[in-house]
Amino acid sequence: MQEYIAKDSISKEILNSAKLLQAVEVNALILGENGVGKKSLAKYILPRSEIYEAKNLQKDIADEVLILQNEAIIVDKINEITNIDLFLKWIDENSIRVIAISQTENLNQKIKDIFSINLEIPNLSKREEDTKALINKFSQEASSILDMPLIPQSKLIINISNNTHSLRKSIYFSYLFETIGEHEILMFLEKYISENLSGDNSYKDLSYIFEVPLLKASTKKYKSQVQVAKHLGLNRITLRKKLEIYKDLL
Template identity: 65%
Template sequence: MEDFIAESQNSKEILNSAKLLQSVNIHALIFGEIGVGKKTLAKYIVPNAVLFDARELQNDIVQNLIDIKKESIIIDKIENVTNVDLLIKWIEDNEIRVIATTKASNLNPKFLELFSITLNIPPLSQREEDLKLLTQKFSNEASKVLRVDKIIPSKLMLNTTKNAHSLRKSIYFSYLFETIGEDEILMFLENYMLANLKGDNSYKDFLYLFEVPLLKASKKKYKSQVQMAKHLGLNRITLRKKLEIHEELL
């Protein structure tokens, strides 16, 4: 079973609470963004529990397809349950212990009454030590799976917008990027554009695919807009306009 990484202080506190939950028979809710480790933590609390998708579990209960009594289960994405009363009655009638996960901040109040404790897992941006360990883990994994030498950390392109999900994908991409050249990059762009080419303003629609990564790279490499404009061969007014146009993507 995959371990819940807890090197950061806030993660250590969450793991300590999870350890206590292993020995007490109460319902618990695990809240957090996508990719923060909710299911991993739930499996840590109840290692032998069956994992159910909330929507599928509700359908099985409605159709009377499930026969479980006096067991612990994990319900993933409990915010997707539409018949809350049905699920709670089934839990109570069959003496089920539930560890549930959710990314919803506005969960049905009846669920909030059901769960005795809530564990809130912060995003990786607030867990610096955990991020380092996950980066090392995914880097080792990518090197082994792709059968290439490990690349130095400074060459890894790290995307944590979806926490561990996007981090893992970006690290694999970093390894793949090391093996491709300009011809392959142009081929990828050509195939993407070919599949999505439509409308009467395609040139303008696709221009951001070139401009955004170039502007991002320039912002990282040069200390000021003056230096960016000089090395990109643009005047400062043109550069400023482009930065404003692509502000949301930068």
């Protein structure tokens, strides 16, 4: 599991709170969307503790197969606990400290009440310095694993739509793209199209696979619609129609 990156001021504040939680034995709730670093932060607080999926933990408690006392545990997806009274009774009777993780604040009030501290981790879109550090980390990781020289950052594909999950994937794709030529691209397209050919209007239905990346690349490179239309050999009316058709994908 990767370390919790804290280069932005908000992340440093969160890390300072996490350091406090290393010394103070209270229950804490870590909130945030997928890939923001919730598990990494939880493991920073409790480096020697197990991570339990909430549903599995609840089942083990109900089946009385879990023997823990005076322990600290990490509970992932705490919002998926359904037998709340059973869970609360178990942690109380066995003196269990809980560092919990959730994507949602919409928790049962009984669950909320056990936490003395809530830490909410923002998305990478709000953590510019953290993102830069993660880009560098994942780039070095990809270079080492794939046994390739480091790629300049200007050539990296950066996708933080799903935070670190999409960022790591996009950087690995960047390295793989360095080894892919026109033949491989056409081969991938052929495979995708072959698997998705259906109905009587496949040409129209699948033309976006070519047109969307062409429009995205052109608008990034040429900026103005006049220049885009000129270099694509389209009139501006046709270009505007295509931009409107694909606006959700651009």
